[in-house]
Amino acid sequence: MIEALNLSKRFQDKKRGEVRAVDxxxxxxxxxxxxxxxxxxxxxxxxxxxxxxxxxxxxxxxARLCGHDIVEHPERVRKNCGFLSTATALYPRxxxxxxxxxxxxxxxxxxxTLKKRIDEIFERxxxxxxxxxxxxKLSTGMKQKTSIARTLVHDPPVMIFDEPxxxxxIMTARTIIEFIRECRERxxxxxxxTHVMREVEKLCDIVGVIQGGKLLAEGTLEQLRxxxxxxxxxxxxxxxxxxxxxxxxx
Amino acid sequence: MAMRNIWIVYCKELTEALRDRRTLITTFxxxxxxxxxxxxxxxxxxxxxIGKAKREKPRVMIIGGTDSPAVGEGLKQYPKIKVVPxxxxxxxxxxxxxxxxxxxxxxGFQENLGKGQAEIVKIYLYRGxxxxxxxxxxxxxxxxxYRDTIATQRLEVNHLPADLLKPFEVKQQNIAPxxxxxxxxxxxxxxxxxxxxxxNGGMHPAIDLTxxxxxRGTMETILSSPVSRTHLVLGKFLLVLTASLITAALLVVSMxxxxxxxxxxxxxxxxxxxxxxxxxxxxxxxxxxxxxxxxIPLAILFSAGLITISLxxxxxxxxxxxxxx
Numbered sequence: 001m002i003e004a005l006n007l008s009k010r011f012q013d014k015k016r017g018e019v020r021a022v023d024x025x026x027x028x029x030x031x032x033x034x035x036x037x038x039x040x041x042x043x044x045x046x047x048x049x050x051x052x053x054x055x056x057x058x059x060x061x062x063a064r065l066c067g068h069d070i071v072e073h074p075e076r077v078r079k080n081c082g083f084l085s086t087a088t089a090l091y092p093r094x095x096x097x098x099x100x101x102x103x104x105x106x107x108x109x110x111x112x113t114l115k116k117r118i119d120e121i122f123e124r125x126x127x128x129x130x131x132x133x134x135x136x137k138l139s140t141g142m143k144q145k146t147s148i149a150r151t152l153v154h155d156p157p158v159m160i161f162d163e164p165x166x167x168x169x170i171m172t173a174r175t176i177i178e179f180i181r182e183c184r185e186r187x188x189x190x191x192x193x194t195h196v197m198r199e200v201e202k203l204c205d206i207v208g209v210i211q212g213g214k215l216l217a218e219g220t221l222e223q224l225r226x227x228x229x230x231x232x233x234x235x236x237x238x239x240x241x242x243x244x245x246x247x248x249x250x
Numbered sequence: 251m252a253m254r255n256i257w258i259v260y261c262k263e264l265t266e267a268l269r270d271r272r273t274l275i276t277t278f279x280x281x282x283x284x285x286x287x288x289x290x291x292x293x294x295x296x297x298x299x300i301g302k303a304k305r306e307k308p309r310v311m312i313i314g315g316t317d318s319p320a321v322g323e324g325l326k327q328y329p330k331i332k333v334v335p336x337x338x339x340x341x342x343x344x345x346x347x348x349x350x351x352x353x354x355x356x357x358g359f360q361e362n363l364g365k366g367q368a369e370i371v372k373i374y375l376y377r378g379x380x381x382x383x384x385x386x387x388x389x390x391x392x393x394x395x396y397r398d399t400i401a402t403q404r405l406e407v408n409h410l411p412a413d414l415l416k417p418f419e420v421k422q423q424n425i426a427p428x429x430x431x432x433x434x435x436x437x438x439x440x441x442x443x444x445x446x447x448x449x450n451g452g453m454h455p456a457i458d459l460t461x462x463x464x465x466r467g468t469m470e471t472i473l474s475s476p477v478s479r480t481h482l483v484l485g486k487f488l489l490v491l492t493a494s495l496i497t498a499a500l501l502v503v504s505m506x507x508x509x510x511x512x513x514x515x516x517x518x519x520x521x522x523x524x525x526x527x528x529x530x531x532x533x534x535x536x537x538x539x540x541x542x543x544x545x546i547p548l549a550i551l552f553s554a555g556l557i558t559i560s561l562x563x564x565x566x567x568x569x570x571x572x573x574x575x
Contacts, residue, residue, distance in 0.1 A: 053474050075476050083474040089467035093269040094262070105258045106475045134269075150471070 259485025451497025
């Protein structure tokens with residue numbers, strides 16, 4: 001369960017002055033649901049997710065993950081979520097297995113549980129071939145799988161994915177999409193950000209459209225379609241984010 | 251729980267450090283090789299230079315003294331110098347290092363000696379130049395010998411006892427134990443080397459564990475794990491401290507070893523005539539241990555300082571990462 005309550009983040013920028021990266025965003029994401037944060041580059045998706053993962057502190061407002069406040073108890077929040085973003089790299093000098101083990105231990109798993117977990121995850125993500133290979137020798141897809149194994153090792157109830165398929169080939173991207181769907185089936189709360197419309201159509205139960213740090217629209221795909229009278233998601237997205245909308249002439 | 255997390259972070263950083271070639275070189279190789287190479291190189295160069303200077307017969311000139319052939323003849327016979335014919339530009343020849351020294355015999359030296367009138371014999375040298383000083387001291391030692399012969403002759407002529415001019419001898423005798431002599435000499439050097447090595451050993455790990463983590467993009471990964479910021483920093487600090495201490499320890503041990511080897515090989519004997527101070531430059535196990543103990547607080551200070559400084563490097567990225575809790 002994720003509840004964002006008037007989440008705001010402001011930065012001081014030398015040239016632009018005060019920047020409202022995230023402005024008064026509130027939403028709820030329930031277990032067994034995938035919440036898709038849809039927005040252009042710089043819309044505030046990453047900042048929102050980073051605040052949820054307690055990497056950034058909100059300027060105002062707060063959020064609760066499984067009932068834990070992100071400002072009051074960041075360590076409890078981190079224990080209950082798996083965070084994956086384009087900025088969460090792997091330790092190049094550790095092997096894939098050591099990488100996952102390290103995060104399992106930091107999450108307080110004992111050796112027996114950890115071993116069982118790792119065997120299970122490595123089997124499911126088909127990672128046994130490069131188990132003992134150093135992370136700097138892995139391909140992009142292998143790295144992404146290792147990162148996922150890392151976020152999964154402590155079996156968190158909440159998963160936060162920031163553009164998880166960015167820069168991946170179709171086959172690896174499909175594995176990731178498949179995996180996110182599996183998280184939902186296991187009753188996890190999943191939030192993920194993207195600017196790829198197809199992923200939203202394939203996966204999301206609820207979509208939040210974010211632009212300029214503000215949550216402009218929210219609802220199921222069906223609700224959004226009805227509200228804006230559009231069947232094409234891309235058209236719909238453009239309609240939401242541009243105030244003076246002019247339909248594309250075909 | 252707290253100790254467990256610090257230990258987990260420490261173990262992981264240790265695994266990574268041991269796989270990093272640069273850390274291995276700065277932590278293990280540099281301190282192990284620095285002292286042997288430095289001391290071997292230093293003694294080799296020094297003994298070569300001094301040995302060569304001692305073997306070479308310095309060229310000297312005798313100025314004046316044509317009316318005193320005895321002293322001139324004596325100097326020419328003296329095996330430790332080579333007398334060359336005098337020229338007028340002897341001063342510039344000394345400066346140009348054509349000759350190493352010159353000795354000026356005053357006019358009527360021998361005649362005045364017979365009359366018992368004191369004379370000054372001047373030795374010209376280029377102070378600070380090793381070979382010139384050696385030449386001058388060789389001339390001086392001959393002249394002193396010559397003076398003593400004359401004095402003895404005079405005493406004999408007057409039927410006086412030989413020890414008239416030297417009623418007693420003065421001699422210095424060292425009673426300090428050899429380790430103390432060595433300690434006084436080494437004390438200064440070791441302190442500086444240990445300070446330098448503590449800093450040097452911790453430098454690369456400190457940068458690698460903080461700025462390196464940002465650079466490789468793993469900072470956000472580790473911050474998304476439940477480990478508390480304090481435990482994370484403590485684990486990293488302990489690793490930098492370990493590297494710093496290992497470096498300092500290896501340095502002291504290798505220093506002790508190289509001095510023992512040097513002493514056994516008698517390389518240093520060439521340098522000192524008596525071979526006294528050199529052959530006693532030893533570091534016992536107790537000395538090595540106490541130097542190491544004294545290095546600990548220093549290493550702690552340096553490790554903390556290095557981590558702090560390195561954390562500021564590259565910290566102004568797009569978003570600043572929080573450090574709360």
